[in-house]
Amino acid sequence: MKKILILGASGFIGNALYKELNSYYNTFGTYFTKKGFGQNHHFFHFDMEEGGLERIIKEVKPKLIISALRGNFEGLIETHEFLIDLISRSNCRLLFLSSANVFDTFEHFPCYEYDKTLSESVFGRFKIKIENDLLRLPPAKFVLARLPMVFGNHSPRVQELDIAMNTNKTIEVFPNTIINVNNDIKLSQQIHYIINQQLTGIFHLGSTDLIHHFDFIKLLVKKRYQRKAVYKQVYTTNQMRYLAVLAKENLLPNNLHFSYSEILDDLTLINKDF
Numbered sequence: 001m002k003k004i005l006i007l008g009a010s011g012f013i014g015n016a017l018y019k020e021l022n023s024y025y026n027t028f029g030t031y032f033t034k035k036g037f038g039q040n041h042h043f044f045h046f047d048m049e050e051g052g053l054e055r056i057i058k059e060v061k062p063k064l065i066i067s068a069l070r071g072n073f074e075g076l077i078e079t080h081e082f083l084i085d086l087i088s089r090s091n092c093r094l095l096f097l098s099s100a101n102v103f104d105t106f107e108h109f110p111c112y113e114y115d116k117t118l119s120e121s122v123f124g125r126f127k128i129k130i131e132n133d134l135l136r137l138p139p140a141k142f143v144l145a146r147l148p149m150v151f152g153n154h155s156p157r158v159q160e161l162d163i164a165m166n167t168n169k170t171i172e173v174f175p176n177t178i179i180n181v182n183n184d185i186k187l188s189q190q191i192h193y194i195i196n197q198q199l200t201g202i203f204h205l206g207s208t209d210l211i212h213h214f215d216f217i218k219l220l221v222k223k224r225y226q227r228k229a230v231y232k233q234v235y236t237t238n239q240m241r242y243l244a245v246l247a248k249e250n251l252l253p254n255n256l257h258f259s260y261s262e263i264l265d266d267l268t269l270i271n272k273d274f
Contacts (some may be wrong), residue, residue: 001026004195005062005081007053007069009048012155013097013165013184014068015145019189021195028060032071048075053082053128056226064195073126080130087141093200095143095191096134098163100179100206100245107237110180113146113202116147139200145191146245148206149213151220151263152184158267161217165225170232173214176214177236180206180244181216181263190256191238203252204245207260214244216260223268 002025008014009029021027022042030046030053031037037045044056047073057065065083070077080096087094101124103111117128134142151157164171182205190205214233221229 002064003028003060003062004064004066005029005057005060006066007042007181008032009068011068011070011134013150013187014066016152016184016188017066017068017191020185022174022194025195028062030056035226038127043192044194048072048079052255055078057086062092064093065096066097067099073122076126084130084133084137088137093141093143094134095145095195096130098131098144098146099124100146100148100243102127102131102244104243107239107241110178110242110246111204112246112248113204113250114237141200143194143200145194146202146204148180148182148245150182150187151201151267153267155184158220160222161224165221165227165229168230170230171217171221172232172234173217174241175212175214175234176232176238176240177213178210178212178240178242178244179216180208180210180246181260182206183263183266185266186256186258190252193252193256199250201250203250204247205252206245206247207263208246208257209259210242210244210246211260216264219264220267223264244270 004025004027006014006018006029009018010031018027018029028042030044032047037043046053046056075219083094101121102117102119103119104124105118119125119128131144187205194203
C-alpha cells in the first residue's frame with residue numbers, strides 16, 4: 001500500500017485529507033500545536049523552527065508528500081526548499097497546495113492553469129516562489145493544486161461567521177471581489193482522484209461558476225442562520241477584482257465538478273442555535 005505523508009495534517013484542510021485518504025493508503029501526518037494527535041502512531045510532531053522533518057521522512061518512507069503547512073513564511077520557504085531537493089533525488093512526489101492568491105494582482109478576469117502568476121501579497125508571492133521552484137523539476141515529480149476560498153462547517157472562515165452571528169458583530173465582505181469556492185470534503189475527493197490516477201501538473205480546484213464575495217456571504221448567512229447580519233463592506237480596489245481559479249486544461253471528471261450553490265448547501269446549519 002502506498003505511503004503518504006501529509007504535512008500539516010492537524011489543520012483544517014490537512015485533516016480533511018487525512019480522513020479521506022486514510023482508508024485507502026498507508027497515511028501519516030504531522031501536527032504542531034493541537035493535542036490528541038500524539039496518541040495516533042501515524043502522527044508525528046513537527047515544528048518548522050526546530051526541524052526534524054528529515055527524520056520523519058526517513059521513518060515513514062513516503063511515496064507522496066502533501067504539503068498543507070501553514071506558518072511563518074521564512075520557515076515555510078526553508079522547509080519547501082528541503083522538500084524540493086529531497087524529491088529531486090528520490091523516488092517521491094510532492095503535492096503542493098497553492099492558492100488563487102498567486103494571481104491576486106490581476107483584475108477583470110479569472111485565471112486558468114497556465115496563466116502567468118503575479119501577486120502583490122506576501123502570501124501570494126510565497127506561493128509563487130514554491131511553484132516556480134517545483135516547475136523546474138520534471139513534471140512527474142509534483143502536483144500543483146491551486147485553491148480558491150475553502151469553506152466547511154469546521155473551517156476558520158465559517159467559525160468566524162458563527163462567532164460574529166452569535167455576538168452580533170459586523171461581518172467583513174468584499175463587494176467588488178469575484179470568487180469561486182470549494183469545501184474540505186469536495187477538495188479531498190478531488191485530490192484523492194488526482195492521487196489515485198497518478199496525475200501530474202497544475203490543477204485548479206474550485207466551483208465551476210463565479211459569484212461576488214458579498215453575495216456568497218449573504219447567501220451563506222441566510223441559509224445557515226436564517227436571519228440578517230450587519231456587514232462592513234471593504235473595497236480593496238475601485239475595479240472589479242477576480243480571486244478565482246477556473247479549470248480549462250486539466251479537467252477532472254464531471255462527478256467532481258460542482259457549483260457554489262452546492263458548497264452553500266453543505267454549510268446549512270442543522271442545529272439552529274443562533
